Amino acid sequence: MGTTASQLGKDLLSEYQELTFLTKQEILLAHKRFTELLTKDEKDLPNTRVPAERILTLPELKSNPFRKRICHVFSTSEQKDGSLTFEDFLDLLSAFSDSATLEIKSHYAFRIFDFDDDGTLDCGDLEKLVNCLTGETDETRLTTEEMRQLINNILEESDIDKDGTVNLSEFQHVISRSPDFVSSFKIVL
């Protein structure tokens, strides 16, 4: 732990604490886990990006159906390859931490669910979302008829302004009522 602390720097650490919902221990742990993902020669470089494939080997993300989206949303990479820097990684953990507010959680949830990054959840997004949730295998997949019905029902419920898509405020409205979103939208290292 002593080594990681010195690597991170005291000022930076306190700034990270100021900027995230994480505690000191969590940040240090995150740093440790993150450096474990780096290869030997990458370790010396500052601000290294870890490619998405290596991030996804973390057991916390491995079985998550949205893992690719999560990486994509939190990545600041120019190439849109979902690679994360340590700061991106901290962003991720902060949004998924226990003490993050509903507001921020729902914001990121929305962006994760917004598969085509167009700012609204339209039918295509919802369909992809359902497919993510029902898994890869055919037996758990919904039929097209069921899918249509399901999406119609969802739009009926949450699309308050009836424009055929769910936008962020509608999404947040729905999410804020849910009793268990905050408790389940959580990733702990």
Next chain:
Amino acid sequence: MPPKRKNNISINIEDVGMDVDASDSGSEVEARRRAKNRRAKPQRKAKRVSDNDDEDEEEEDEDESPRKRGRKKKAKPRDSEDDEEEDNRNVKRKSSKASRKKAKDESDEESEDEGEKKKKGASKKEKEENKEKGKGKGKGKQGKDAGAEKDKKKKNRKLSSSIEEEEEEKSEGESLSEGEMAALKEEVEEKKKLIATLRNKPWRMKRRLTLLKEAQDFVEKFEGALGKGKGRKLFAFKVMMAKKLIKLKRDFENFKTACIPWEGKIKDVESHFGSSVASYFIFLRWMYGLNMVLLGLMFGLVVVPEVLMGLPYGSIPRKTVPREEQATAMDYSTLTDFEGYFKYSILFYGYYNNERQIGLLKFRLPLSYLLVGVGIFGYSLMVVIRTMARNANEGGDGGDEGDFTFSWKMFTSWDYLIGNPETADNKYASITTSFKESIVDEQMNQKDENIHLRRFLRVLANVLILCSLGGSGYLIYYVVKRSQVFANMNKDDLTWMEKNEVEFVMSLLGLVCPPLFEAIAELEDYHPRIALKWQLGRIFALFLGNLYTFLFALFDEVNAKLESEKDIKNATILALNEYAANYSSYYNTTNVPPQNVHPADVIRGPCWETAVGKEFVKLTVSDIQVTYLTILVGDFLRAVIVRFLNYCWCWDLEAGFPSYGEFDISGNVLGLIFNQGMIWMGAFYAPGLVGLNILRLLSSMYYQTWAVMCTNVPHERVFKASGSNNFYMGLLLLVLFLSLLPVVYTIMTLSPSFDCGPFSGQEKMYDVVMETIDQDLPAFIGNIFVYATNPGLIMPAVLLMVLALYYLNAVSKGYQQANIDLKKKMQMAREEEKNRRNNKDSTNQVMKDLEDLLPNKSLIPPPAEEEPPPPDVVVDKGSRSPKVKPGAAGKGVHLQRDVSLAAPNPRDPVTRDPGPRRGPPENARGPQPGPGRGRGGGRGGGRGRGGPPRQYEY
């Protein structure tokens, strides 16, 4: 709203573009920023009404950062500062002029600002301008950048404030006027707020980092300038202290989180079983925390003082094992029954002495005992209610549960904590089933094929369950009664079974009944979720019924003991008198010295409090044993058998019949809650029970996490904690109240034993408080107390509370209504917008009906009939409702169809009603209102004035 929004944004884009053009556009930073803005645009577009503010803020902040960057640069060398500043100013002024053209409405205020500024530093400005000319445009890139950025500001407020800021900076060395001070102070406060809330913004870390740094720098720089003269030092000190305090607070937070135990264990469970199973362990940990506090209260204020300062063991009768029991007092079987040395130990009520003050500290033990006994309830109530309130805030109100079933399933059903592929597979399957189920539910809302049979079965099931509840209650009552008979018999004649019958039966019932209920519930064929609720309710009823039967039986026993106690008391008094009489007659003196009997030989009463406490302790211990044994046999042994016998068995044991156990969340949580109820009830009579409970919770944390990880499999239907937190908390609260009742009843009504416990010698237990008030506190407090307990004061207080309750209830109803109204309004506004844009009929039925009522709306003719235009149709066409734009004329068919599709039923009232309203326009319109009407009336027959429109509709 959206179109408007769009317009705004387009203006923004224009703005930005212009500004950038206006300023030196060679900067890469700016270009990148612009690109980013563009990229961000579609997303922003999505944000609607509610997000407007947010967006503005975001923009502002985005603007802010480079500006600050500029300032930071400035801050370094003193001489270059002036230059840059001027440059900034220059560019800004230019741009503000440019933007004024675009944002017309803003210009007024802005010019005002400018004017103000001019007024303020007129002379200075001139100087600056001169300098500016000299320096020209080849300035530092940063300055340009910053200037360009600043241009993007749309908000006047911001602009003005920034101008002021500049002013401030400029005249920093000089004395600051009051207003400037205030502004600067405000700015600093704002920055501080920004620092505090930065983590709530969904921005990239990099951006937040720079923002934070800038804000911090700003605060650092200007905070010092705020105080002046004498106040300066104090101010600096205050600032420093505030900083220290923040750091301390954060360290404390870190320390606090480091102190939370079992994070790793719970996380393991979470990733294997999802948050539902973990919620049990979190609940267990919470319970542990609560009990730690109770333990602190109980041991710190009662047990330890008694041990340290009270009389030692063997000094008085209540602290000594009686002579006849001494032979067996150390036997293992006696100790496991909590007889012998345990019974006369610190664990139980009877051990405590009734001396008013003990030790050097004059510690009032009896008073402390009573207050702690009551305080435990008070503290628990407070904590439970506070937790419930917090949970309620967090998890939404859940009031409109039915409104979002699908959306919640969709958006919140994935449990992000799951880190185990097997669990993930289960979760996929369960989500799919739940989707399918809800679709089917929606498709055919209850297709009751044989409702009578089902009703019959449900009634039957409930009758069966009531029978078993009653049966279990009776069984307990019977057993407790029998145990009283046994208690009067010689202990050696009884078997182990007979001695422990009560606990055994109660644990057995708790073990057998829940599965029985589950089996019976099969008859009912409810939806699993509803079935779970019923199941929980029934188990709760069972536990509660058992507990209360047990209590009532115990009260019978207590009353019997009180009776026998009277006899014993009389006997002791008699013996004492006899001794005194003998003594005085023997020695012929009235000065009788106290009888010198060994404490073990003194005649003593039954001490019902200790007996009650003993029952609770025994019950708790047997509960622990049964729970642990169940886990060992039901889960561990089963898992071992399934695992190893599977190699040589005829069918697949793992997938087939016995399989591995699942973790029974509700059963475990209920068990924990009832255990806690027993602790609450028993703690007053057996202070040691709290310590015992801590041991139980501690061991069960390790034992159960081990058991669940190595013997259980994830639930086939992984369901989430789903706000059940508050459900469990509610149960806990109920149990707390129910366990409060008997304890308070005994404190208030029953008289304590005469020869044991801290209240011996008192008429009632609470007399201890009265005594203290009378003797140790000043008289006026006693008076206050008398007044406060006056019914005349209590009644109004209760009344006031009821009124407050009523008022709050009414307010909450009002909010609910407002909520619904707002929702409706939002929908309406959106529809309006859409209609206007599409030139279409409204999709809303209500609006459609309304439009039908509007003059001549329904007169729009179908194109086929348009060729031979009758006179009044032509007239109507001209005066079509203003809503329909000319472009829509070609869509006549559509419109017509829409109208006729939309309102088939309200037609009749429509044709009749608008008559009087249609009058004026027709009159004003043309020369032939009379004929039109006349014709309509003639043709329509009985229809009246509604005739003409109908003609063309069909």
